[in-house]
Amino acid sequence: MPHLVIEKLSADYGATPVLIDVDLAVERGEIVAIIGPSGSGKSTLLRVLTGLLKPRAGHVHVAGTEVNYASAEALRKVRDRFAIVFQQFNLFQNMTALRNVTIAPTIVKKRNAAEVEREARELLTKVGLAHRIDAYPDEMSGGQQQRVAIARALALKPDILLLDEVTSALDPELVAEVLDTIRLLAQDGMTMLIVSHEMAFVREVASKVVFMADGRVVEVGPPAQIFDAPETTRCADFVRRILRH
């Protein structure tokens, strides 16, 4: 059984359906990229998985157990499984890089502070920020902030890492350093669901690409299929338009 199984997942914003009958399976250690035009429901899917938006219908299984989005208590368990990194970093502005990484493990999971700090230092070193451990978010570049955000997500030891357009808010010259960090995680065998506009990167790291439009999954396949020989016309149109740049 795949590590993550999504079945007939649907969600609404008010009365507007934004996610309709989404099916998706992700193997352990697999990297799945989600692409599609804006408003297609890519980010919404990640928001639903992490419990920021309640699903209306459908099921999500992680490692064979069903994820329950019904209660606040259950949501805490959801967040042990999924960690998310946002487009706008959303670091806590009043905390240093180190504190941003250590706060959730210490106050939410009540783990030993010294041990958490040691791990946090390792994580920050791994994302190449050993020298910025005591810097505050407003003292760092966008690329550095985003790498702290990735370290913060990893500190929770999630089963699955969700990356929501993590390079979209960055200046072009800073994109590479964040993508390098993600490549590093891929080598470690992290299971990842990536929403991205970096098509070359998606093609390189993803084992599977999901094309979404209007809240539905339109086509799923390996990168070679999606980018070189898409089966649906919508996907073909989108890929042609985006690859022309």
Added chain:
Amino acid sequence: MAYTLQFGQVTPYLGYLAGGAWLALQLAAIGFVVGWAIGLVCAAILHYGPWLPRKIVRAYVVFFLNTPLLVQIFFIYFALPDWGIVLSSFQAVVIGMSLNAGAYLTEIQRAGFNSIRREEIEAAETLGFSRLQSIRHVIVPHICKVLFPPLSNQYIILTMTTSIAAIFGVEELTGRTYNINAQTFRALEIFSIAALYYVALTLVASAALYSIGRYFFRIKGKVF
């Protein structure tokens, strides 16, 4: 007859004047603390309250922000006795200043509530923070940082505002200046010295608040 400045005659009063400065600081502190509490409650009502209390708070704030403090205190001191509320001049001044400060501090703190960033709370939520944890570790520190500079400004403005108390016979810095003038008739000298006292008071307060803001909230800009 030419007037020559003679500061020698007023120097014996410098200590007496310093006592007035101390009372001015106390008045400002009372007005600020009471006004801050009023402002916090009113801002909370504006943000979370039902329709009618919101309208009442709105009316209070708009009225006090658009009328002079001096006339507000005149009204409290001279008109309220007609309705059976008799206050000493000191009480009238403190109540007027507090209500007036409350209106300003409502506006400031409302802006603080509005500045809470939804994204940061969402981030806390996805990291598994409970509601209380996210209030304590994310929302409150953020609000403190955002509110510190305007609250500091308001405190310094309030320090200067206390001089109005002199009009009601309160012997704070300006009140004592009037007293000294009545005894020495060296008006220009003593009022200039009082002015310098206020400059010193607010400069010290600005410097202290600047250091506090820098040390605790990493605020780089100057206050007032």
Added chain:
Amino acid sequence: MAALLEEAPRFFGYYNMLFLGQAFAFTALLSLVGCGGGFVFGFGLAVLRSERIVRFAPLRWVATVYVELFRRIPFLVKLMVIFFAFQLAGFDVSGFVVAATTVALSASAFSAENVRAGLEAVHKNQWDAAEAMNMGGLTALRRVILPQAWRIIIPPSMTYSVGLVKSTSIVSQIGVFELTYAAKILNQKGFSAGICFGTILLLYFALCYPLNLMAARLESKLAPSRH
């Protein structure tokens, strides 16, 4: 309450209305002259403090000291200093001139701060670009910087002007005829404090509220777009 209703027809008679109308006009005029003069003066001070325009540092320091001093002295104390300064220097001027001078000096210190903040909000590469085109400091200010800065300067200046309109009530202390002084006179003539001060509170409100509203409107309208 009944007493208030009883004296209302007498209070709101023709002569009292004329009297309060004049007082209202004086408060408005005092505010206008004071704030207008103060803004012009304050604008000059802000320009004097600009490194881009004034290369001679001591001149900038003088302007800075003036601003820091005057914004840290309470209105009432400033009023007394100016009142006695005029008197003792032998200038026989009317109370209105003393009052207008005080309002103007207060306004100048705060306007200088507002204008400076506005000028500093314009990115410094705008000055560089102007200089690269051989514009002098004042030309750059007029042609390049001010057209961008005025939208940042105007709203807080208006808000501050409302504060000064309210401060003008203090000039009643030196016997200048305006709203607060008029209310005191009516009160001494036997009308209740409630109706006298209550009425002028409303008149001040009528003056300040539209100004504040306009400042808020301007602020949201002139706010530079984020992208």
